[in-house]
Amino acid sequence: MLLDKEIFKKDFKRKLITMFSEEIGEASSLHKYLALGGVVKEYMSEKWMKTNKQYTEGNNKQIYYFSLEFLIGKLLESNLINMGIRDICDEALKEMNIDLIDLENIEKDAGLGNGGLGRLAACFLDSMASLGIPGHGCGIRYKFGLFEQQIVDGYQIEVPDNWLKHQNIWETRKEDKAVIVKFGGNSYISEDNGKLSVVHQDYEPILAVPYDIPIVGYNKNNVNTLRLWSAETVDKDLNLEYFNSGEYLKAVEYKYSVESISQVLYPDNSNKNGKILRLKQQYFFVSAGLQSIIKRYKKMNVSLERLHEYIAVQINDTHPAVAVAELMRILIDEEGMNWDIAWNVTTNTMAYTNHTILAEALEKWPVDMFKKLLPRIYMIVEEIDRRFCSELMSKYHGDWNRINQMSIIHDGNIRMAHLAIVGSHSVNGVAKLHTEILKNQELSNFNNFYPKKINNKTNGITHRRWLIKSNKNLSGLITETIGESWIEEPIKLKELEKYSKDTVFQEKIAQVKENNKINFSNYIKQNYNIDIDPHSIFDVQVKRLHAYKRQILNVMNIMDTYNRLRENPNMDITPRTFFFGAKAFPGYHFAKQTIKLINSVASKINNDSTINGKLKVVFLENYGVSIAEKIIPCANVSEQISTASKEASGTGNMKFMMNGAITVATLDGANVEILESVGEDNIVKFGLNAEEVINYYKQGGYISTEIFNNDPRVNRILTQFTDGFLNVAKDEFNDIYHDLIYNNDEYFVLKDFDSYVNAQNKIEQLYRNHSRWQEMCIVNIANSGIFSSDNTIRQYADNIWNVHGVPVKL
Numbered sequence: 001m002l003l004d005k006e007i008f009k010k011d012f013k014r015k016l017i018t019m020f021s022e023e024i025g026e027a028s029s030l031h032k033y034l035a036l037g038g039v040v041k042e043y044m045s046e047k048w049m050k051t052n053k054q055y056t057e058g059n060n061k062q063i064y065y066f067s068l069e070f071l072i073g074k075l076l077e078s079n080l081i082n083m084g085i086r087d088i089c090d091e092a093l094k095e096m097n098i099d100l101i102d103l104e105n106i107e108k109d110a111g112l113g114n115g116g117l118g119r120l121a122a123c124f125l126d127s128m129a130s131l132g133i134p135g136h137g138c139g140i141r142y143k144f145g146l147f148e149q150q151i152v153d154g155y156q157i158e159v160p161d162n163w164l165k166h167q168n169i170w171e172t173r174k175e176d177k178a179v180i181v182k183f184g185g186n187s188y189i190s191e192d193n194g195k196l197s198v199v200h201q202d203y204e205p206i207l208a209v210p211y212d213i214p215i216v217g218y219n220k221n222n223v224n225t226l227r228l229w230s231a232e233t234v235d236k237d238l239n240l241e242y243f244n245s246g247e248y249l250k251a252v253e254y255k256y257s258v259e260s261i262s263q264v265l266y267p268d269n270s271n272k273n274g275k276i277l278r279l280k281q282q283y284f285f286v287s288a289g290l291q292s293i294i295k296r297y298k299k300m301n302v303s304l305e306r307l308h309e310y311i312a313v314q315i316n317d318t319h320p321a322v323a324v325a326e327l328m329r330i331l332i333d334e335e336g337m338n339w340d341i342a343w344n345v346t347t348n349t350m351a352y353t354n355h356t357i358l359a360e361a362l363e364k365w366p367v368d369m370f371k372k373l374l375p376r377i378y379m380i381v382e383e384i385d386r387r388f389c390s391e392l393m394s395k396y397h398g399d400w401n402r403i404n405q406m407s408i409i410h411d412g413n414i415r416m417a418h419l420a421i422v423g424s425h426s427v428n429g430v431a432k433l434h435t436e437i438l439k440n441q442e443l444s445n446f447n448n449f450y451p452k453k454i455n456n457k458t459n460g461i462t463h464r465r466w467l468i469k470s471n472k473n474l475s476g477l478i479t480e481t482i483g484e485s486w487i488e489e490p491i492k493l494k495e496l497e498k499y500s501k502d503t504v505f506q507e508k509i510a511q512v513k514e515n516n517k518i519n520f521s522n523y524i525k526q527n528y529n530i531d532i533d534p535h536s537i538f539d540v541q542v543k544r545l546h547a548y549k550r551q552i553l554n555v556m557n558i559m560d561t562y563n564r565l566r567e568n569p570n571m572d573i574t575p576r577t578f579f580f581g582a583k584a585f586p587g588y589h590f591a592k593q594t595i596k597l598i599n600s601v602a603s604k605i606n607n608d609s610t611i612n613g614k615l616k617v618v619f620l621e622n623y624g625v626s627i628a629e630k631i632i633p634c635a636n637v638s639e640q641i642s643t644a645s646k647e648a649s650g651t652g653n654m655k656f657m658m659n660g661a662i663t664v665a666t667l668d669g670a671n672v673e674i675l676e677s678v679g680e681d682n683i684v685k686f687g688l689n690a691e692e693v694i695n696y697y698k699q700g701g702y703i704s705t706e707i708f709n710n711d712p713r714v715n716r717i718l719t720q721f722t723d724g725f726l727n728v729a730k731d732e733f734n735d736i737y738h739d740l741i742y743n744n745d746e747y748f749v750l751k752d753f754d755s756y757v758n759a760q761n762k763i764e765q766l767y768r769n770h771s772r773w774q775e776m777c778i779v780n781i782a783n784s785g786i787f788s789s790d791n792t793i794r795q796y797a798d799n800i801w802n803v804h805g806v807p808v809k810l
């Protein structure tokens with residue numbers, strides 16, 4: 001977009017006046033931020049309108065990404081970057097004595113997600129728009145996002161995330177596009193003169209109101225839409241009977257019970273959660289989303305029997321899987337389609353992405369609960385299951401065992417993954433290894449029955465947020481070195497590889513990292529009053545806290561290093577600062593103990609003056625997108641140490657690689673593909689591989705107490721956890737101790753300990769060879785282009801959605 005500085009200044013001043021009746025001199029930073037956001041949104045509005053118009057008039061196929069989570073972070077700067085007006089605005093604001101960064105800091109993170117799954121959805125929105133693909137998001141406008149984490153005395157405390165406290169400048173409420181979602185009541189088939197029809201009566205109607213957020217493509221005129229639904233009553237905010245009799249709380253009780261549907265994001269990550277409110281949330285946004293898609297479609301005047309030629313719905317994990325039955329309901333009950341045609345349309349419209357093989361994360365809903373909340377949808381699920389099982393019977397005759405394993409309804413539960421698989425034409429895993437495990441283990445029956453359905457789409461990250469926005473020093477250096485074509489085509493980062501041995505370039509790369517580390521150290525000093533040595537190795541593990549991600553393994557290596565240093569304070573090691581950032585699910589005791597453990601170890605080590613500051617441990621409070629954007633550009637070492645076979649893909653690993661960190665990795669998820677792309681010499685791998693882990697699970701043969709008894713380092717560390725050494729009560733870490741010793745260490749922490757310590761020693765040796773280390777960093781950056789989500793989205797577009805980019809013309 002061409003923007004004149006003087007015009008921008010005028011627009012900005014006018015906006016301050018129209019919004020707040022204020023001049024710059026008297027406006028607070030908050031008002032200046034809101035006015036800036038308002039101007040930027042205005043600049044997008046015409047493109048947004050034209051995008052919608054051209055998509056509709058061109059009958060272009062539309063993609064809808066259905067997700068219970070969108071972990072977006074802040075939008076101001078990424079909007080400025082994608083519109084190509086960041087520098088102009090920055091300069092113009094400076095001339096008015098306003099610091100753009102100050103205003104950017106005022107924006108609250110939209111934290112409508114837990115971790116990788118929600119962040120993936122946000123990266124995909126950015127990539128779809130930037131490739132000109134008509135692709136939109138559909139989700140819930142939670143009033144409260146993922147809780148804010150505070151650390152008090154080393155413990156995690158959860159505080160509500162009131163992200164909508166200030167006006168959300170990006171959203172537009174579209175009340176006229178509201179739809180009704182029906183819960184409860186009863187449903188049956190009635191016959192009238194030989195004609196069958198479905199009756200659904202005595203249901204509770206809930207009003208779903210959409211809030212639209214524009215998603216701007218980089219250097220494109222396409223502005224796609226993220227539509228988030230909010231739950232409201234249908235004209236029943238106040239019960240007048242109660243109100244008139246003075247029972248004011250009761251008078252508004254109903255309003256609050258309805259609004260609870262979109263009140264708060266479940267803080268649940270890979271944990272089963274069978275609460276009815278969660279099922280309500282799922283059906284609520286799925287039904288509202290599909291209704292609005294069908295409404296729009298019908299304006300096109302194309303037969304609904306061709307819906308799948310014009311619409312694709314991608315289901316992000318099983319959370320929106322009820323979409324299969326809801327689309328059937330709309331097509332049959334509301335549009336009068338017969339079952340077979342509706343089924344053909346539905347399965348060709350839906351595609352499902354699987355994100356996990358953790359058994360406890362596979363969603364199931366008790367039939368009783370489901371039937372009561374969604375009586376008509378249950379009838380449809382039953383019929384889908386009946387037809388599916390009869391197909392299974394004709395293929396597998398008397399193999400009841402197999403049919404039981406595959407049915408949708410089983411043992412009083414509805415298996416949502418099975419509904420999603422049966423109801424979709426594509427089922428994809430999110431990294432090569434994960435997809436292979438799905439095909440050969442978890443979903444082998446389905447792979448046998450539907451030989452072509454399961455496919456791989458390795459996850460990705462948007463290089464616009466995770467490099468251009470968050471690491472300006474590095475992206476500036478890259479452009480200075482190879483030109484700017486990598487921005488549109490990130491695969492061209494490969495051109496950096498020819499400079500990997502160039503000592504002048506190596507020095508520039510080293511300097512960028514050093515400067516980032518200095519800036520971050522200053523930020524940490526100012527905001528948290530912690531002193532860190534910017535010249536130490538920055539070793540970073542930031543991700544959700546979960547036993548399978550093995551933050552404990554990291555802690556054990558830190559303790560081992562500390563123990564060696566205590567014995568020999570003059571030990572010759574490069575000073576290292578270990579950073580952790582992680583939120584724990586509030587009801588997940590082991591995870592919360594791990595946070596307390598990290599903080600206890602930090603306080604012990606950071607206060608021990610005998611080790612000469614060679615080790616430091618920092619827990620970054622409230623890990624989220626904005627903190628990720630700050631710490632990742634500073635990392636020298638990326639900790640990707642999950643138990644092999646457990647991490648479906650990981651995307652944190654890709655962000656670090658792209659920013660020139662060296663990965664310490666198990667052969668898990670996309671780490672395997674990172675290794676393939678950089679080669680064995682440019683990554684440090686360790687530990688059991690997936691096959692070995694799976695064999696242990698199947699055949700046994702691992703006894704954690706043997707390691708506890710035979711490895712004095714392990715013995716000493718676990719004893720220190722529980723003997724008061726860390727200045728906490730002796731039973732403080734009982735759960736951790738119990739899991740590792742008495743529960744036989746389900747995630748092979750002790751088993752991989754020795755190999756991990758060796759890997760960390762290797763890191764130390766490599767880091768000492770300055771030139772070799774920089775070479776590794778350059779090779780990592782140069783090969784990170786394939787992990788741009790643009791690349792991932794192209795594969796979804798070509799192989800699943802069958803859609804092309806449609807650049808919008810103004």
Ligand SMILES: *Cc1c(COP(=O)(O)O)cnc(C)c1O
Nearest residue numbers: 115116543624625628650651652
């Ligand atoms: C990328 C990202 C994640 C995912 O990290 P993994 O290491 O892949 O688990 C989680 N949270 C935030 C805020 C992220 O940006």
